[in-house]
Amino acid sequence: MKQLANKHILLCVTGGIAAYKAAEIIRLFKTSGANIRVLMTEAAQEFITPLTMQALSGNQVHTDLLDTKAEAAMGHIELAKWSDIILIAPCSANSIARLASGKGDDLMTAVCLAAVCKIYFAPAMNQAMWSDSRTQENFKKLINNNFISIGPDSGEQACGDEGFGRMSEPQQIINQIASSFSQGLLAGKKILITAGPTREKIDPVRYISNRSSGKMGFSIAEAARDAGGLVSIISGPVSLETPNEVDRINVESADEMLKEVDKAINNFDLFISTAAVSDFKPEEYENQKIKKQKKGNNLNLELTKNQDILKSVSENKGDLKVIGFAAETQNIIENAKKKLKEKNLDLIIANDVSDDSIGFDSDENEVYLITKKIEKKISKVSKKKLSRNIIEFIAENL
Numbered sequence: 001m002k003q004l005a006n007k008h009i010l011l012c013v014t015g016g017i018a019a020y021k022a023a024e025i026i027r028l029f030k031t032s033g034a035n036i037r038v039l040m041t042e043a044a045q046e047f048i049t050p051l052t053m054q055a056l057s058g059n060q061v062h063t064d065l066l067d068t069k070a071e072a073a074m075g076h077i078e079l080a081k082w083s084d085i086i087l088i089a090p091c092s093a094n095s096i097a098r099l100a101s102g103k104g105d106d107l108m109t110a111v112c113l114a115a116v117c118k119i120y121f122a123p124a125m126n127q128a129m130w131s132d133s134r135t136q137e138n139f140k141k142l143i144n145n146n147f148i149s150i151g152p153d154s155g156e157q158a159c160g161d162e163g164f165g166r167m168s169e170p171q172q173i174i175n176q177i178a179s180s181f182s183q184g185l186l187a188g189k190k191i192l193i194t195a196g197p198t199r200e201k202i203d204p205v206r207y208i209s210n211r212s213s214g215k216m217g218f219s220i221a222e223a224a225r226d227a228g229g230l231v232s233i234i235s236g237p238v239s240l241e242t243p244n245e246v247d248r249i250n251v252e253s254a255d256e257m258l259k260e261v262d263k264a265i266n267n268f269d270l271f272i273s274t275a276a277v278s279d280f281k282p283e284e285y286e287n288q289k290i291k292k293q294k295k296g297n298n299l300n301l302e303l304t305k306n307q308d309i310l311k312s313v314s315e316n317k318g319d320l321k322v323i324g325f326a327a328e329t330q331n332i333i334e335n336a337k338k339k340l341k342e343k344n345l346d347l348i349i350a351n352d353v354s355d356d357s358i359g360f361d362s363d364e365n366e367v368y369l370i371t372k373k374i375e376k377k378i379s380k381v382s383k384k385k386l387s388r389n390i391i392e393f394i395a396e397n398l
């Protein structure tokens, strides 16, 4: 990752089981060409040794505030000045509380008080500790003091619980730090994109789906990345390579897509819904293959509506900017404007899917960009060029 080359990163490791992941974070920073120094709290040293961190980072590890020898080598003020970015990962509930209180009674808190660079932190703790109102209050205090949070994610925890509090994966953390050094229209912005079709299973061998190739979503992901954004895709089944430096989660059904979007959405600034989500799914899933002998000459499939993912995101969107697509075969602008309003969107991108030379599976597209105030046509161009135009429009108008 070229953005990280020669950058000075101070990694602060605090006490928690996720401390072992700090070793992988160091490795990823090193392979990106960053110059990394490691600071460990006392509790962190109970989980992983300074020797390991020293061997991986190639620099002596910083542990003490009041050790005259260590201070003489590089004191806390110099360490703060040396850093282009400080990353606290994992950041325990206790560390969040101490940082929020403004204390400076150990090396980590003193360095953070003295720092003028950006400070990122990746919370990692048990889900009950994370949802405790005191942790939430402390977390908000840090955010109000310009600390930038990465995660936490939701999922299975070391203690066996399930929920929010899991530290984000090292690669995700590195991607976010790298994007903060990016330049471009969306520098540092976090963008979540849904893409491709969904598959709604009928029985173990059959499903309902549609013709979406995912090309538009993946191409927008590339354009957003090139504009300095930090991009994640949640994709239905497509045969496309994941663009470099883009996170990807694969799903099959609309329900799975909704679940992944719900889990992730709080961490993002922009949501772009390019997925051709199936509007309906079979009411019943047949566990065994449906045999034709048993069904006579007709087979009736009872379908039930899937939840609208885009609408559910925009219902509680707060500062999040929400962008939808409208696949139409007639009255394109009129229908798109209706969806813009009904789904409470900031922008809708409408295209005519009845024309085979554009839209589904094609490499070209022609669209209308519609907001409450603006209506702009982009005539037939490659999806790559169109994606760049869309990103420019978003950066300028939203």
Ligand code: CTP
Binding pocket: 254, 273, 274, 275, 276, 277, 278, 279, 306, 307, 308, 309, 310, 311, 323, 324, 325, 326, 327, 328, 339
């Ligand atoms: N969408 C979604 N979840 C669904 C259906 C649609 O997130 N269950 C999103 C699509 O990703 C797209 C937008 O909603 O951004 C509009 O999708 P479209 O298929 O054009 O419209 P629908 O809302 O499904 O309405 P209709 O099929 O009646 O035109």
